[in-house]
Amino acid sequence: MTATEAQRGDLTPTDLVYLRELIRERSAIVIDESKGYLLESRLAPVARRNGHNSLTELVARLRLDHTGPLHDLVVDAMTTNETSFFRDIHPWTVLEQTWLPELIQKRSAQRTLTFWNAACSSGQEPYSLAMLLRDRFPQIVDTWNVRIIATDLSAEMLGRSAAGRYTQLEVNRGLPAPLLVKHFKRDGQYWQINDNLRGMVEFRALNLVGQWPFIPQVDVLFMRNVLIYFDLPTKQEILNKLRGVLRPDGYLMLGTAETTLNVDERFERVAVDRATAYRPR
């Protein structure tokens, strides 16, 4: 056995196929064969915490019971993404300076703005949006009907998001210091986001691949660094459903490495400075 095989906790190729299929079935996320290390690094803590000595033991337990809570923990562990406040900064700058002022002007009669963070992970993105709106557009927040809906597949992530508690490393990342001192309180080794911002975000469970619950018409839809996890037919299915909730003049914000090009030609690319968004054609 090579050193690498030993570190993998002797997961057999059949175990790997089983795990990949389980994750694909439950979340539609495709872990290709080259990402075997990801399975091992993310699932080893799940195995340990649940009293299993190896990943093989974990898989054996999973096989015994097809719908148990252990399956949820495995899917949770595999669908958690890296995130940070104001990730990639440029889309946020353009949103604040160009796209939001334009939408506010267009919606001045209805006085309603709806945002959807699809796959909100640990909540940094919806809270970044809440901070931006509260600080830069306070009158809109106070007098319009402004909704921020944040959804995620993972119950654990939704719980973390709703709690609004972050480690020092998390608040160090991407969050301008003046916003940290304004919107957070120190609580031991954690940083707690203030209640007025927490109250601005509605958290809901939603699997992008399954049946969607009712989502109102959305002006700005954040689905950043999500599509990269899906295969082409699933990407197309999600983008198709998403067209049903995004307003015709609304904006879809994808991750910097993502595009609708060659996936769904019914979106057009809108680029301002170093930021890109997509709108229905």
Place this chain on the structure above:
Amino acid sequence: MRALVIDDSRATRAILSRILQQVGFATFDVADGQLALTWLADNGPVDLALVDWNMPILDGLSFIKIVRANPAYADMRLLMVTTESDIERMIMALEAGADEYAMKPFTASVIREKVDILGIKLPDTPVAGGVV
């Protein structure tokens, strides 16, 4: 783009310098606030200074106040990088004129994101830096 790293730990100076070099800064480093003032007087303002708080001879907060009182350094961006993590301390640093604040321990992403927040436009090709 030039950056001055001010920290009494040689290891921290080396780590911060490497992170900044990777994103395109020419870096220089000194071990306390007084040495930093002397360096600036000799070499002129830098685009960015990374400033530790607790240092011998002249601490980071005093350094920031002196720099902010000098119009010749008005364009310098000041990022405090420190183990101090109380909100009151953070407010003191920002009020004294720090543009940003990062808490130790940090990762390379933390520093890169702070540079982004400061809006410093970097050249595409990394520039080799010197060490003082």
